[in-house]
Amino acid sequence: MDLQPGRVANMVARARQAEGHVVCHATLGTETPAICRGFADGPDQGRSLALCLA
Template sequence: MTPDSPDAPGRPGYADVADPVTGEVRLCASLCATCIFHPGNQADLLPGRVAQMVRDARACAGHIPCHSTLDTPAPAICRGYADGPDRGASLTLRLGRALNTLIEITPPDHPVP
């Protein structure tokens, strides 16, 4: 990852899904209620936006954080992205699995606006 990568610490939109003390990587245990990977367009995103987010994440070996966890003290990787065909592109997911530090959290009941 380079400092200008979309998921680099300090960049707008960056969500640290790993606990800096324990090294645990948070992953949503299920899709949140309005996950962008549910069928349809519940989040009212522009056409092609989800595909672009996936391409951006894949391009930097990153991931997509769950939008429902972004304004919480413990952001997590989106379950829809983690279960998709691009999950192997995420360095964070691969490391969490390899080091056995991947923990599943229950997504918040109500998405953050």
Template sequence: MVKKAVAEEGHIVCHKTLGTAAPAICAGFATHPSGRTASLALRLARAGVLTIVCVQPEQEDER
């Protein structure tokens, strides 16, 4: 999954935010050495074109 996202300059969506109104980039992918440099969205955020907003997904028992 990581190799595909890196090859396509994409990212991986956080599994806890799938199906929500605000799916987020996986924090693990955002800190992965290859992921953070290859992802177009993360590069745009570092360039100031996009804004990074950190979220805390709901806990499964709170849903």
């Protein structure tokens, strides 16, 4: 994806703040969006409600 500098860091920060997650770019607009693997594998994702439930 062609993202502006700092965009990924902003998405991750917002997801952490909301105890949420980042949706995988390959699954955007599909019936079954998935959690971004890069986000899930990143450090300190333990607060994500979706990942806690998984």
